[in-house]
Amino acid sequence: MKDSVPIAAPKKKMKTTRRKRRPKEPTPTLRFSPFAWAKLLFLRDLGDTEVGGFGISNEDDPLLVEDVRLIGQRTTVVSVEFDDEAVADFFDAQVDAGLAVERWFRLWLHTHPGDSAEPSATDEETFERVFGRCDWAVMAILATGGQTYARMRFKAGPGGQIEIPIDVDFSVPFVGSDPVRWEREYDECVRPESPQFAPLKSAADDTGWKEFYGEEFLEGEFFQHDMSDAVDISLENDGRLHDEPIFAAE
Numbered sequence: 001m002k003d004s005v006p007i008a009a010p011k012k013k014m015k016t017t018r019r020k021r022r023p024k025e026p027t028p029t030l031r032f033s034p035f036a037w038a039k040l041l042f043l044r045d046l047g048d049t050e051v052g053g054f055g056i057s058n059e060d061d062p063l064l065v066e067d068v069r070l071i072g073q074r075t076t077v078v079s080v081e082f083d084d085e086a087v088a089d090f091f092d093a094q095v096d097a098g099l100a101v102e103r104w105f106r107l108w109l110h111t112h113p114g115d116s117a118e119p120s121a122t123d124e125e126t127f128e129r130v131f132g133r134c135d136w137a138v139m140a141i142l143a144t145g146g147q148t149y150a151r152m153r154f155k156a157g158p159g160g161q162i163e164i165p166i167d168v169d170f171s172v173p174f175v176g177s178d179p180v181r182w183e184r185e186y187d188e189c190v191r192p193e194s195p196q197f198a199p200l201k202s203a204a205d206d207t208g209w210k211e212f213y214g215e216e217f218l219e220g221e222f223f224q225h226d227m228s229d230a231v232d233i234s235l236e237n238d239g240r241l242h243d244e245p246i247f248a249a250e
Contacts, residue, residue: 035067036067036174042179044144046186057104064172071189072191075192091105106138115144117141117143123139136155137152
């Protein structure tokens with residue numbers, strides 16, 4: 001009997017399994033209703049200086065701006081400084097109206113004369129000092145030339161910040177423009193001045209707002225809101241406002 005020759009068994013093909021890539025989370029977008037966008041453009045073009053205010057957001061969508069509110073401020077071609085008393089009055093009015101704080105104290109809006117919407121060093125300092133310990137906040141800038149800039153900062157996990165696009169959402173209901181009322185609001189709130197170049201106060205000077213509202217208020221619910229449903233980010237809290245001037249922008 002002849003010796004048998006062993007025949008190698010055919011190799012089984014190994015199935016390769018590719019790991020499914022997780023879909024990228026959509027980038028959050030700061031959206032304006034046509035009413036809010038028209039108002040911001042109108043206020044920007046009423047004078048030659050910067051102008052600043054707060055975005056009032058939709059009850060169910062914290063990144064949908066439905067209105068822009070001005071408060072008392074001193075402005076120049078390179079700066080905006082909110083009056084401390086006007087800030088306090090605005091805060092009290094929104095609380096009295098029953099608006100949740102995340103609807104009116106998370107979106108800081110201001111304009112830049114010229115063609116650059118890039119934040120200045122003073123903008124960055126103000127954003128850090130006033131909103132740095134909020135759970136989340138957005139700084140948005142609209143330049144006279146039409147350029148825009150928006151950045152969201154958040155404290156989820158290690159915290160971070162991302163630039164986000166700005167868009168006008170024509171799919172949402174909106175009322176007609178009201179330039180007469182808007183101009184009256186501008187005249188009541190905006191006081192143009194010549195620029196004064198004085199040293200900025202130290203951001204470490206922890207005075208003013210703690211005395212006005214108290215430590216318990218500043219460390220409490222005022223600064224807290226979870227925006228995870230809106231931007232797929234789990235956000236945490238802690239927060240503080242402080243010294244004079246409360247807001248300053250360039």
